[in-house]
Amino acid sequence: MYSVEQRDGAAFVWVGSAEYRRNDWRRAWNMLSFAWNLLRTASSMRREGPPDVIIGSSPHPFAALAAAYLARKLGSRFVLEVRDLWPQALVDMGGLRESHPGVKLLRFIERRLYARAERIVVLAAGAERYLTERGVDPERIVYVPNGVHLDNFRVSPDxxxxxxxxxxxxxxxxxxxxxxxxxxxxxxVKAAQMVSDLPVKFVLVGDGPAKDSLVELARSLAVRNVQFLDPVPKSEMADLLSAADAAVITLRNAQAFSYAVSPNKLFDYMAAGRPILCAVPGEVAQLVRTAGAGIPVEPENEAQLADAVRQLVALPQTEREQMGHRGRAYLEAHFDRRALAGRLAEALASIWT
Structure with missing residues (x-):
């Protein structure tokens, strides 16, 4: 059900969940099984002494809901981290209507979590407006974006x-x-097909429920300049990105993604000093533009992305390097995780004041 690992003097409890490969009922079962197994750890937490604060994060809402229940059961303070907007992202992507029973259930959970949390941490500044429009007191909202441990991006010299x-x-x-x-x-994948005349290769590193369909899409389009690699450990990410000439980030063209996302991969790219092709709407594109770290394009527009690839390849290497340097400098000024950790610590301490 769970295992405990000691890392740098802290105990990490790894909670098991059902595996899934497709974005169907198996993903829902994965979410529910994790929440259920998390709740089953409550007895061991009580024996070892309940934590002062439990932070429930929302890569999916059932994890945050289970954390809220745990906090209540153990007498701990509860803080909610809004990582993904559920169910707003589902609605904005066109997958479900507000009238769908699943959306209604998620709206109920959303309201309960907002009401229960003593502080709500948002990773994207635009999410503050979303929360206040739903009646959340701005005094309870704390903006702490994703960032990077800069020491982790000291790459090998060769x-x-x-x-x-x-x-x-x-x-x-x-x-x-x-x-x-x-x-x-x-x-x-489609943009790669459009630039097949260039000596350019796209390397997609990672895994997830859409990977099999992406591999099939590349095969069906006879795309030869896309390579799929398995995930690499975080400890090897700096070397991977250093070996690349540029990096790319894409998201669906959904309204929620224009103001309520803070992608870890973007900050990894900036820390590695790579020029960035950014096919993400709203605030993320504006960040890349403000930093001068790359070329923003319209999301889900493969033609624009292909044009941006041609533009980037045509630049002198010194100009591409300057993009990377500007991105790294902007990250150091605004997204150093040590400073962000201090901001979170202050927010947690304010619960008792």
């Missing part, structure tokens, strides 16, 4: 060795992250 290790033998554009419906990676 870039040629890293390129040989990963098999990068031409201008290589890397995507590193989840392969899910929301990531719109078919945009990359």
């Amino acid at each position: 870039r040629r060795q890293s390129r040989a290790r990963f098999g990068f033998d031409c201008f290589t554009i890397v995507y590193a992250g989840a392969h899910g419906p929301a990531n719109a990676l078919e945009t990359i």
Whole structure:
């Protein structure tokens, strides 16, 4: 059901859940099984002493709901981290209507979580407006975006060795992250087909429920310049990105993604000093534009992405390097995880004041 691992003096409890490969009922079962197994750890937590604060995060709502229940059962304070907007993202992507029973259930859970939390941490500044429009007191909202431990991005000095290790033998554009419906990676596959005349290769690193369909799409379109790799450990991400010439990030063109996402992969790209092709709406594209770290394009528009690839390849190497340097500098100024951790610590301490 769960296992405990000691890392750097902290105990990590790894809670099991049902596996899934497709974005169907199996994913729902994965979510519910995790929440149920998490609740079953409550007795061991009580024996070892209940935590002062339990933070429930929302990569899916049932995890946050289980955390809220645990906090109530153990007498701990509850803090909600809004990582993904459920069910708003589902509605905005056109998958479900507000009248759908599943959406109504998720709206009920959403309201309960907002009411129960003593502080609500948002990863994207635009999510603050979403919460206040739903009656949340702005005093309870804390903005703490994703960021990077900059020390983790001290790459090996021999870039040629890293390129040989990963098999990068031409201008290589890397995507590193989840392969899910929301990531719109078919945009990359179709754009790759449009630039097949260039010595350019796209490397998609990671896994997820959409990966099999993406591999099939590349096969059906006879795309030869897309390579799929298994996930790499976080400890190897710096070397992977250093070996690349550029990085790409894509998302569906959904309203919720224009103001309520803070993608980890974007900050990894910036920390590695790679120029970024950004096919994400709203605030993420504006961040890349403000930092001068790459080329924003319209999401789910493979033609624009292909044009951006041609533009990036045509730039002198020094200009691409300057994009990467600007992105790294902007990250150091605004998204150093040590400073963000201090902001979160202050927010937690304020619960008792």
